[in-house]
Amino acid sequence: MSNEMTEDQQKRIEATLRRIRDGLSKASFGQFSEPSHIFDPEVHNGKAK
Amino acid sequence: MEKRNESLTDMVAALAEGRTTPVELAERSLERARQMVDLNAFVTIDEKIVMAQAEAAGRRRSRMQESSPIDGIPIAIKDNYLTRDYPTTACSDAAPLEPSGVDATVVANLRAAGAVIFGKTNMHEWAYGATNTTSNIGPTKNPHNKAHITGGSSGGSAAAVASGIVPAALGSDTGGSVRIPSSACGIYGFKPSYGRASRHGVLPLSWSLDAPGPMATDLEDIIHLLPYFLGTDPKDSSTSHAEEFGPLPKPGSLRLINLSGPGLERCSEVNFVINEALGRSKARVSQASLNNVDQSFAAWEAILHCEASAYHQNRLFKGSDGFSPVTRAHLEAGNRLTAVELLEAQKIRGQLMTQLLDDLPPWDALVLPTLPIPAPALGEEWQKFSNRKATTQDSMTWFCWLGNLAGLPCLTIPVGKSSQDMPIGMMLMGRPGEDEKLLALAKEIDQNLNRGG
Numbered sequence: 001m002s003n004e005m006t007e008d009q010q011k012r013i014e015a016t017l018r019r020i021r022d023g024l025s026k027a028s029f030g031q032f033s034e035p036s037h038i039f040d041p042e043v044h045n046g047k048a049k
Numbered sequence: 050m051e052k053r054n055e056s057l058t059d060m061v062a063a064l065a066e067g068r069t070t071p072v073e074l075a076e077r078s079l080e081r082a083r084q085m086v087d088l089n090a091f092v093t094i095d096e097k098i099v100m101a102q103a104e105a106a107g108r109r110r111s112r113m114q115e116s117s118p119i120d121g122i123p124i125a126i127k128d129n130y131l132t133r134d135y136p137t138t139a140c141s142d143a144a145p146l147e148p149s150g151v152d153a154t155v156v157a158n159l160r161a162a163g164a165v166i167f168g169k170t171n172m173h174e175w176a177y178g179a180t181n182t183t184s185n186i187g188p189t190k191n192p193h194n195k196a197h198i199t200g201g202s203s204g205g206s207a208a209a210v211a212s213g214i215v216p217a218a219l220g221s222d223t224g225g226s227v228r229i230p231s232s233a234c235g236i237y238g239f240k241p242s243y244g245r246a247s248r249h250g251v252l253p254l255s256w257s258l259d260a261p262g263p264m265a266t267d268l269e270d271i272i273h274l275l276p277y278f279l280g281t282d283p284k285d286s287s288t289s290h291a292e293e294f295g296p297l298p299k300p301g302s303l304r305l306i307n308l309s310g311p312g313l314e315r316c317s318e319v320n321f322v323i324n325e326a327l328g329r330s331k332a333r334v335s336q337a338s339l340n341n342v343d344q345s346f347a348a349w350e351a352i353l354h355c356e357a358s359a360y361h362q363n364r365l366f367k368g369s370d371g372f373s374p375v376t377r378a379h380l381e382a383g384n385r386l387t388a389v390e391l392l393e394a395q396k397i398r399g400q401l402m403t404q405l406l407d408d409l410p411p412w413d414a415l416v417l418p419t420l421p422i423p424a425p426a427l428g429e430e431w432q433k434f435s436n437r438k439a440t441t442q443d444s445m446t447w448f449c450w451l452g453n454l455a456g457l458p459c460l461t462i463p464v465g466k467s468s469q470d471m472p473i474g475m476m477l478m479g480r481p482g483e484d485e486k487l488l489a490l491a492k493e494i495d496q497n498l499n500r501g502g
Contacts, residue, residue, distance in 0.1 A: 005381065012378040016354070017385060023347020024393050027400070035395030036402065 054213035056267035057274070061118045064110065071110065071121025075103035075165055078123045081214045082168070088190045090208040092128045093135050094168035099123070102165040109163065119273060120163025125209045125218035127202075128169040129176055130156050130261070131250040135166075139252050140184040141174045143364055143371025153250025154284060155219060155261050158277040167215050170205030174376050176221055176254040177357060178202060179229050179445035183373050188427060191234060193471055197424045200233035200445050202226040206264050207234040217265040217274060223254045224349065225419075225449020227262040228461040232419035232474025235463045238264040239271045239488075242481045243456030245291045247282035255356035256287075258349070258453040268462065268495050272297070272488060279484065292482075297489040303332035305477075306412045312342025313448065314435035315421035322465035322473045323418045330494045334416070337409055341400075348397035349450040355391045358383025402455045406480065414490050415478040417448040419461040423471035448476060458484040460491050464498055 005013070063069040079096055106121030115121070126132055129139045130153040138144045152160060160166060171189045173181045181204025182188040189204040191197040192212040199208050203220030207230030210218050220227035222240040231238025240262045251261050263274040280293035307327060309315075315323075327334050339345075358380050364371070365380055372380065405415065421434050425441050432444040439447070452459035458481070461474040477494070479487030 005378070006374065009374055009378040009381070012375065013382045013385065016350070016379070016382040020347045020351045020354075020382075020386065020394075021390070023344045024351065024390055024397070026341070027344045027348075027393065027397050029393075029396050029400075033396050034399065035392045036399040 054211075054266050055216060057119065057122055057216035057265055057270035058267055060122050060216055061273065064121055065118065071103040071106035071165065072100070074121060075099050075123055078167060078215055081212070085192070085212045085214055087195065088192060088208045088212055089187055090171055090189055090205040090212070090214065091125070092138060092140065092169045092171055092186055092205070095135065098134050099165060099167055106163050106165060115163060117162035119159075121165060123165040123167040123215045124159060125167045125170050125206055125215045126156060127172050127206050127218070127220050129172060129221055129252040130219055131252075132156055132166060132169065135169050137169070137252065138185070139175045140172045140186060141371060141373070141376070142185050144175070144252070151250060153261075154247040154282045155278055156250065162277060170203070170209055170218060172205055173202035173226070174373050175252070175357075176202040176223060176226055177376050177379055178442055179225060180441055181205070181230065182427065183375055185373075190427070191424050191471075193235060193424070194469070197426050197471060198233070198441075200229040200420070200424060202230075203264060204230045207231050207236060207238070210234070210236050210264055210266055217263060217270050219261065220264045221251050221254070221259060221261050222453065223258045224353065224446045224453055227264055228419050228449050228459060228474070228476060229445045231264050232461045232463070232476075233424035233472065235472030235474070236264055236266060237268050237271055237463070238262060238461045239275070240452060240459040241275070241278060242458045242484055243453075244287045245280075245458075245482065245484060246278040247280075247285040247288050249282055249284035253356075253360050255353045256360070257356060258353060260453070268488075268492055271460070275484070295485050297485050297492065300489045300493040302413055303330070303490060303493060304411060304413045305330070305332045305334045305416050306337045306409060307334050307416045308337055308339060310338025312346070313339065313417065314437050315418050315447075316434035318467055319418045319421060319423070319473055322467075323416070323475055326464035326475055326498055327416065329498055331497050332494060335410065339404060344397055345401045345454060346450065348394035348401070349454045351386055351390055351394035352398070352454070354379060354383030355386050356383075398454055401451070405451075405455050405457070413479075414487060417451075417476045417478075419449065419474035419476040420445065421447045423467040423469065423473060452476075452478050456481050458487045460487060462491060462495050462498070
């Protein structure tokens with residue numbers, strides 16, 4: 001088994017990470033914003049306008 | 050392809066009225082599979098296993114002891130669902146090759162209902178891609194034009210249904226893998242709300258994004274099959290509060306929001322077909338755009354890669370030769386993201402859910418094209434549409450990931466054809482947990498669009 005990455009694989013990894021990090025870095029959060037680690041989408045149902 | 054294939058609902062009626070038998074249906078499906086072998090839709094079909102199930106169903110029916118209305122109907126299974134009598138490969142050389150002796154919960158439910166577990170379908174390796182071109186048995190071909198891809202990752206299931214081999218099949222959906230190939234092949238596909246359908250026994254891609262779902266010839270087929278998907282399963286903690294599939298409510302208002310704007314571009318042909326379909330839908334349609342689509346997409350991608358890498362850690366540690374080079378690169382990217390980045394992605398996920406579920410004007414369903422373009426030709430690496438240039442992979446997930454990141458129930462329905470005669474699908478997304486309401490609304494719209502209602 002080879003753990004070495006080919007040049008193509010390295011490029012793919014770098015492009016993926018660049019895109020993700022570009023996107024994440026643009027986000028701004030309020031001081032109380034929290035990760036949705038308790039993933040319960042139905043809690044939003046009661047909040048419909 | 051213009052004549053509609055026989056649906057599961059048609060078969061339910063034909064069996065109930067004695068116009069056909071499970072053995073006839075199985076023989077017809079096997080014959081069709083032999084005729085359509087060049088689609089490369091199946092990894093495994095064992096004629097003896099299929100016929101033994103059909104004969105058993107026939108005996109039950111002849112004694113008037115059928116297990117359910119679908120007793121004796123052949124259903125194909127994506128090759129990431131464990132099945133007790135077929136190997137499960139995820140179309141990867143890195144997966145186990147022996148039969149597991151275990152059925153995924155959805156497969157077990159269908160088997161208990163008498164469905165004939167017909168065979169295992171081709172898929173994008175480990176469901177880790179949306180083109181169905183990366184598979185250890187080769188790409189699946191689109192029944193509408195064999196020079197075009199099916200999309201994926203449940204591409205074999207879509208091809209098997211669209212070509213009339215089986216009336217319905219199982220898929221799994223992490224960023225659109227049920228809806229993408231369903232749309233590209235002109236059939237119906239449904240992703241349940243996160244937490245309503247058991248994922249037990251479906252090889253994971255990304256735990257918090259994955260959902261199993263049915264793919265079928267007709268919307269009624271989806272409704273027939275959802276009782277076998279939805280409800281609490283002690284083997285899947287995400288379903289601890291899941292309600293069983295209930296009766297569809299009477300369709301009330303049809304308030305649709307047609308989403309568009311930056312990040313949600315599509316080609317003009319798809320845009321025209323969707324707008325024309327909305328015009329015929331008799332729904333009240335308003336327009337809205339979303340903020341920060343690129344940030345939300347980055348969050349989906351971060352969560353996807355981190356969860357997939359975590360799931361595959363042991364395989365990567367032991368040796369990664371079995372993965373295709375592209376899949377290995379995805380997994381390595383997930384390894385290099387930090388815990389802080391993952392938590393930031395989860396914060397963005399919360400923001401997206403607030404935006405969709407709380408901040409938009411009141412809606413009964415959100416509308417997008419399922420795909421921004423019709424199914425591309427095999428071998429095309431890049432796509433251009435509107436002012437965007439994107440890889441074929443990203444073009445396939447262009448809209449669908451939104452439903453996974455927010456945990457919404459989502460449905461694709463066929464609404465038209467491109468100038469090259471390739472299918473175009475429209476996606477409807479409902480509020481989380483309200484799968485029945487989405488289907489009731491979709492039934493009304495489908496009636497207006499596809500049945501001259």
